[in-house]
Amino acid sequence: MTEILKNREYKKEKMKELLKKIHKGEDIEKLKEEFKDLLRSISPLEIPLIEQELVKEGISAREIAKMCDIHVELFREAVAGSEKEEMKDIPSGHPLHTLYEENKEIIKDAEMLNLYASTLVNTKDKKMRKEILGVLKGIANQLRAVGFTHYNREEMLIFPYLERRGITAVPTVLWTKHDEARGMIKQLLEILSKENEMEWEEFVKALKEKAAELSNALVDMVFRENNILYPTLKALLSEGEWVAIKGQEEAIGYYKVKPGDEWKPEAKPLHPYEIDTTLTAEQLLSLPKEVQMALRGQKLEGDKTKVKREGDLELETGYLSPKEINAIFKHLPVDVTFIDKDDRVRFFSGGDRIFTRTPSIIGRPVQLCHPPKSVNIVNRILKAFKEGKKDVAEFWIQMGGKFIYIKYVPVRDENGEYLGTLEITQEVSRIKALEGEKRLLDWRD
Amino acid sequence: MTEILKNREYKKEKMKELLKKIHKGEDIEKLKEEFKDLLRSISPLEIPLIEQELVKEGISAREIAKMCDIHVELFREAVAGSEKEEMKDIPSGHPLHTLYEENKEIIKDAEMLNLYASTLVNTKDKKMRKEILGVLKGIANQLRAVGFTHYNREEMLIFPYLERRGITAVPTVLWTKHDEARGMIKQLLEILSKENEMEWEEFVKALKEKAAELSNALVDMVFRENNILYPTLKALLSEGEWVAIKGQEEAIGYYKVKPGDEWKPEAKPLHPYEIDTTLTAEQLLSLPKEVQMALRGQKLEGDKTKVKREGDLELETGYLSPKEINAIFKHLPVDVTFIDKDDRVRFFSGGDRIFTRTPSIIGRPVQLCHPPKSVNIVNRILKAFKEGKKDVAEFWIQMGGKFIYIKYVPVRDENGEYLGTLEITQEVSRIKALEGEKRLLDWRD
Numbered sequence: 001m002t003e004i005l006k007n008r009e010y011k012k013e014k015m016k017e018l019l020k021k022i023h024k025g026e027d028i029e030k031l032k033e034e035f036k037d038l039l040r041s042i043s044p045l046e047i048p049l050i051e052q053e054l055v056k057e058g059i060s061a062r063e064i065a066k067m068c069d070i071h072v073e074l075f076r077e078a079v080a081g082s083e084k085e086e087m088k089d090i091p092s093g094h095p096l097h098t099l100y101e102e103n104k105e106i107i108k109d110a111e112m113l114n115l116y117a118s119t120l121v122n123t124k125d126k127k128m129r130k131e132i133l134g135v136l137k138g139i140a141n142q143l144r145a146v147g148f149t150h151y152n153r154e155e156m157l158i159f160p161y162l163e164r165r166g167i168t169a170v171p172t173v174l175w176t177k178h179d180e181a182r183g184m185i186k187q188l189l190e191i192l193s194k195e196n197e198m199e200w201e202e203f204v205k206a207l208k209e210k211a212a213e214l215s216n217a218l219v220d221m222v223f224r225e226n227n228i229l230y231p232t233l234k235a236l237l238s239e240g241e242w243v244a245i246k247g248q249e250e251a252i253g254y255y256k257v258k259p260g261d262e263w264k265p266e267a268k269p270l271h272p273y274e275i276d277t278t279l280t281a282e283q284l285l286s287l288p289k290e291v292q293m294a295l296r297g298q299k300l301e302g303d304k305t306k307v308k309r310e311g312d313l314e315l316e317t318g319y320l321s322p323k324e325i326n327a328i329f330k331h332l333p334v335d336v337t338f339i340d341k342d343d344r345v346r347f348f349s350g351g352d353r354i355f356t357r358t359p360s361i362i363g364r365p366v367q368l369c370h371p372p373k374s375v376n377i378v379n380r381i382l383k384a385f386k387e388g389k390k391d392v393a394e395f396w397i398q399m400g401g402k403f404i405y406i407k408y409v410p411v412r413d414e415n416g417e418y419l420g421t422l423e424i425t426q427e428v429s430r431i432k433a434l435e436g437e438k439r440l441l442d443w444r445d
Numbered sequence: 446m447t448e449i450l451k452n453r454e455y456k457k458e459k460m461k462e463l464l465k466k467i468h469k470g471e472d473i474e475k476l477k478e479e480f481k482d483l484l485r486s487i488s489p490l491e492i493p494l495i496e497q498e499l500v501k502e503g504i505s506a507r508e509i510a511k512m513c514d515i516h517v518e519l520f521r522e523a524v525a526g527s528e529k530e531e532m533k534d535i536p537s538g539h540p541l542h543t544l545y546e547e548n549k550e551i552i553k554d555a556e557m558l559n560l561y562a563s564t565l566v567n568t569k570d571k572k573m574r575k576e577i578l579g580v581l582k583g584i585a586n587q588l589r590a591v592g593f594t595h596y597n598r599e600e601m602l603i604f605p606y607l608e609r610r611g612i613t614a615v616p617t618v619l620w621t622k623h624d625e626a627r628g629m630i631k632q633l634l635e636i637l638s639k640e641n642e643m644e645w646e647e648f649v650k651a652l653k654e655k656a657a658e659l660s661n662a663l664v665d666m667v668f669r670e671n672n673i674l675y676p677t678l679k680a681l682l683s684e685g686e687w688v689a690i691k692g693q694e695e696a697i698g699y700y701k702v703k704p705g706d707e708w709k710p711e712a713k714p715l716h717p718y719e720i721d722t723t724l725t726a727e728q729l730l731s732l733p734k735e736v737q738m739a740l741r742g743q744k745l746e747g748d749k750t751k752v753k754r755e756g757d758l759e760l761e762t763g764y765l766s767p768k769e770i771n772a773i774f775k776h777l778p779v780d781v782t783f784i785d786k787d788d789r790v791r792f793f794s795g796g797d798r799i800f801t802r803t804p805s806i807i808g809r810p811v812q813l814c815h816p817p818k819s820v821n822i823v824n825r826i827l828k829a830f831k832e833g834k835k836d837v838a839e840f841w842i843q844m845g846g847k848f849i850y851i852k853y854v855p856v857r858d859e860n861g862e863y864l865g866t867l868e869i870t871q872e873v874s875r876i877k878a879l880e881g882e883k884r885l886l887d888w889r890d
Contacts, residue, residue, distance in 0.1 A: 152801075156801070156803055156805055156806060156814075157803055157805045158805075159813070160805045160806060160808075160809050160813070161805075163809065163810075163813050164808075168813070171813070172817050175816060175817055176816075176817045176818070178816075179816045179817070179818060244804070244805065245805070248803035248804060248805055251801050251803055252801050252803065271804055271805060271807060271808075272805055272807075272808060272809065273807055273808030303808075305787075305789065305808060307789075307791075307807060307808040313758060313767055313770070314767070315767060315770060315771055315774075315792060316771045316795055317771075317774075317792060317793050317794065317795045317802070317804060317807070318783070318790070318791050318792025318793060318804075318807050319791055319792065319807070320783070320791060320792050322758055322759070322760060323858065323864070324783070324785070324791070324792075324856070324864060324865065325758070325760060325770065326760055326761045326762075327856045327857070327858055327864050328781070328783055328792075328856060328867060329760075329762075330856075331854050331855075331856045331867055332777070332779065332781070332867075332869070333779065333852060333854075333869055333871075334777065334778065334779060336773070336777070338763070338765070338769070338773055340769070342750075344750065344752075345763070346752075346763050346764055346765060346769070347760060347762060347763025347764065347765050347769075347773075348762050348763060349762065350761055350762045356597075356601075356696050356697050357762070358601055358602055358693040358696055358697070359689070359693060359716055359762060359763075360601055360602045360603075360605050360606075360689065360690070360693055360716060360717055361601060361605060362716065362717075362718055362752060362762070362763050362764070363609075363716075363717060363718030363748075363750060363752040364605050364608065364717065365608075368604070368605070368608050368613070368616070369601075371620060371621075371623075371624045372617050372620055372621045372624070373621070373624060373886075374885050374886060377885055377886065377888050378885075380888070380890055381888065384890060393888060394883070395883050395884055395885055395887070395888070396879050396881075396882060396883055397882050397883075397884060398881075398882055403879070405876055405879065407778060409776050409778075410776075411769070411772045411773060411775075411776045412772070413768065413772055419768070419769060419772050420769065422773060422776055422777075424777070424778055426778075426876075428873075428876045428879070431850055431871075431873045431876050431877065432876065432877055432879070434841050434848070434850065434873070434877070436841075437841060437842050437843055438839070438840050438841050438842075439840055439842060440819050440822055440823075440840055441818075441819060441822065442840070443822050443825070443826065443838060443840070445825055445829060
C-alpha cells in the first residue's frame with residue numbers, strides 16, 4: 001500500500017468517526033475543535049473520494065446526505081483558513097466580503113454535487129436513485145446562478161477596474177475559466193436530462209465524471225479568486241471604486257448570500273472611467289506574487305481615454321453627443337414619437353419611418369394630430385395614463401404585407417411622476433417569422 | 446319638361462357635338478374656345494349625368510372612355526376659372542401651386558370614376574364590363590393616395606400653422622371631411638372586391654352609388670380648398686412658413702404631380718412653433734368671407750407655448766430635456782447599448798432590461814465586455830460594419846419561455862460616416878403571439 005493510500009485509509013477512519021458523531025448529535029463546535037487537524041489535512045478534492053468509500057462500506061447514501069451539510073460546513077471552515085485571514089478586516093456588506101461569502105457557498109455546492117454523484121454510483125435502490133437524482137438536478141440548476149451572479153459581477157463590475165489599469169490578462173484568463181465552468185454546468189444538465197435515454201451504467205458514469213470535472217473547476221476557481229483576484233483587488237481598489245461596485249451589485253444579484261450592512265463607506269462612487277490609473281509602488285508590492293509575476297517585463301499602461309467628450313450630454317447611463325442621439329433614434333428598429341405632460345409633441349425619431357412624421361408637428365397638441373373622430377379615444381388613453389390606471393395601450397394592424405405593432409406607454413420619472421407618453425411603432429413581420437435560435441457563435445461573414 | 450331638364454337637354458346636345466368633334470380629331474385649343482361658354486355653364490356634377498344619357502343614346506362606352514381624358518381636361522380648365530385666377534401669381538414649386546395642381550388631378554379622377562361607373566351600368570358586353578371594372582379598380586386604388594399625400598400634407602404640414610394662430614375650426618372640419626372621403630374610398634374598394642359575391646344588378650347599383658358619392662365628396666373638397674383653405678393660407682402664411690412646408694413635403698409625397706422649380710424663396714424655414722401668431726388687420730380682411738364669418742364673435746387667441754424650454758437639448762426632430770431622454774430610453778420596448786466608433790461602450794438604456802448593463806461598462810472596449818471566446822466574432826462583425834459590408838447582424842435565442850431577439854446595427858451619420866454600433870435586444874414573445882388586428886377605435890378603458 002502506497003503512502004498516499006495509507007494516509008487516506010487513516011483519514012477515512014477518522015472521517016467515519018466524525019460522521020458518526022455528527023449523526024449521534026454531538027456538539028458541532030466541540031467536534032470542529034476535535035477534528036480540526038484532520039479537516040485541515042484533507043484537500044477539498046479528497047473528501048468525495050473518502051465519502052465514496054464510506055458508502056461502499058455500507059453507510060447509506062441517505063445517511064451521508066443528511067450529514068452532508070454539516071460536513072461541508074466543517075470542511076469549509078477548516079480549509080478556508082487563508083480565506084478567513086483575508087476576510088478578517090473586511091466588514092460585511094463590502095463587495096469583497098460578499099464575494100468571499102459566495103465562494104463558501106460555491107465550494108459547499110461543488111462538494112455536495114460531487115458527493116451525491118459519487119453516492120449515486122453505489123446506490124442500488126431505485127427509489128433512492130430517484131431521490132438522489134432529484135437533489136443533483138436541484139444543485140446543478142442552482143449552480144447555473146453562479147454564472148449569472150458571482151461570475152457576472154466580477155466580469156461586469158470588477159474586471160473593468162483592472163483593465164483600466166492595464167491589467168487585462170488576469171480578467172481574460174478568469175473569464176475563460178468562468179465560461180468553461182458555465183459550459184460544464186450546461187453539459188451536466190444535459191446529461192441529467194438523458195436519464196431515460198441512456199443505459200443506467202453509462203448514464204451514471206457520464207454523470208459522475210461531469211460532476212467531478214465541474215466540482216473541480218468550481219473549487220479551482222474559488223482558490224484562484226481567493227488567492228489571486230481578491231488580494232489584487234484589495235491592493236488596488238479605492239473605497240470610491242468599491243462604493244461604485246456596491247451600487248451596481250443588486251442589479252446583477254448574488255449567489256445564495258445576502259450582503260450584511262457593517263460597511264459604512266463615505267467616499268463618492270468612482271466608475272472605472274473616472275479613476276487614476278497609475279499604480280503606486282506600494283500597490284505593486286502588495287499584489288499577490290502570481291500577479292507580480294504576470295506583470296513582470298510587461299509595460300503597464302493605464303487606459304487614459306476620456307469618456308466625456310466636449311459637448312457630450314451626461315445621461316444617467318452614459319455620455320452621448322447630440323449627433324449620436326439623433327443617429328441612435330434614427331437607427332432604432334422602432335419609430336418613436338414623444339408627447340410631453342401637456343400633450344404636446346416634443347420629439348419624434350428621424351430616419352425611415354412606417355408612419356411619416358414631420359417637424360411641423362413639434363409643439364402641436366396631440367389631439368390635433370389625430371383624425372377628429374379618434375380624439376376622444378386619444379384623450380381617454382392619456383387620462384388613464386395620467387391617473388396611473390393603465391401602463392400600456394397597444395394596437396396592431398396589417399397593411400400591404402406589413403404587420404405593424406403600435407404601443408403607447410406612459411413615461412414616468414423615478415418618483416412615478418408623469419412626464420409624457422411615448423408612441424412606439426414597429427414593423428414586426430420579420431420578428432413573427434423567426435424560429436428556433438441563432439446565436440452569436442453561429443455568425444458567418 | 447321642366448326648365449332644368451330642358452336646359453340639360455340643350456347642354457347634352459352641345460356636349461355630344463363637342464365629343465364628336467374631339468373624336469374626329471379637331472384642334473383642342475379651337476374647341477376649347479368654341480365651347481367655352483358651354484363648359485362654364487356645366488357644373489362638375491352634371492357632366493356624368495349627361496354622359497350617361499349619351500351612352501343610352503348609343504355612343505359606346507369605349508368611345509366615351511377614350512374621349513374622357515380630353516373632356517375632363519377641357520371641363521376642368523373651363524370650370525377652374527377662379528382657380529386659374531388664384532394661381533396666376535403663384536410660381537410652380539410653391540406648395541400652394543402644387544396643391545392647386547393636385548386638385549386638378551383629383552377632380553379629373555373623380556370625374557373619371559363617376560363616368561366609368563355610370564358607363565358600367567349600361568354595358569351589356571361581358572368583356573367590356575371586365576375592362577371597365579379594371580379601370581375602376583385602378584382609379585379607386587389610385588385615389589387612396591389622395592388620403593396619404595394631398596390630404597395628409599394639409600393635415601400634417603399646413604393645419605399646424607392655422608391652429609397655432611387660433612384657427613382650429615377650419616382644420617377640424619376639413620379633416621373630418623377628408624376622413625369621410627377616405628372612408629368612401631375604402632367602401633368603394635370593398636364593393637369592387639365583391640364582384641363575384643353579389644348579383645350583377647345589385648353589385649353595379651352599389652358601385653355606381655358609392656362612386657357618385659365619393660366623386661361628389663372629392664369634388665366638394667376641391668371646391669372648399671380652392672375657395673376657402675388656400676385663399677386663407679395665401680392671406681396668412683409668410684414665405685418662411687412656406688419654405689418650412691416645402692422642406693417636408695417630399696417625405697409625405699404628392700398626388701400625381703411633380704412640383705416645378707420656378708419658386709426661389711429666400712426666407713429661412715419657420716416652423717409652426719416659431720411663428721408670430723398675431724393676425725394683422727390686413728391679414729384678417731384678406732381672408733375669404735367664409736373664414737371671416739367663422740371667426741366673427743370668436744376670441745382669436747394664438748398659441749404662445751414655447752417649444753424649447755430651459756436646458757432642453759435641440760435635436761434634429763424635436764426638443765428634449767436630459768431627464769426626458771433618460772426616461773424615454775428606459776421606457777422603450779427595446780434595450781439598447783451603444784458603442785462609439787472606437788468600440789467603447791458610451792451608453793446603454795436604463796430601466797428593466799433583459800440583459801443587465803451596469804455603469805461600470807461605460808468607456809469599456811466592447812471586446813472586453815464579451816466572453817473571450819466570442820471576441821473574434823465581435824471583431825468580425827464590427828469590421829464588416831465599419832467597411833460598410835453589412836448593415837445588420839441579428840440573433841435570436843429562447844430561454845425560460847422568453848424569445849429574445851438581438852440585433853446589431855451600424856450607426857452612420859447623414860454622410861454615411863460610421864459613428865458606432867447599436868445593440869438592440871427585445872423580448873418578442875408577445876409580438877410573436879399577435880394575430881389579426883386591433884385598431885385605435887377598438888380601444889376600451
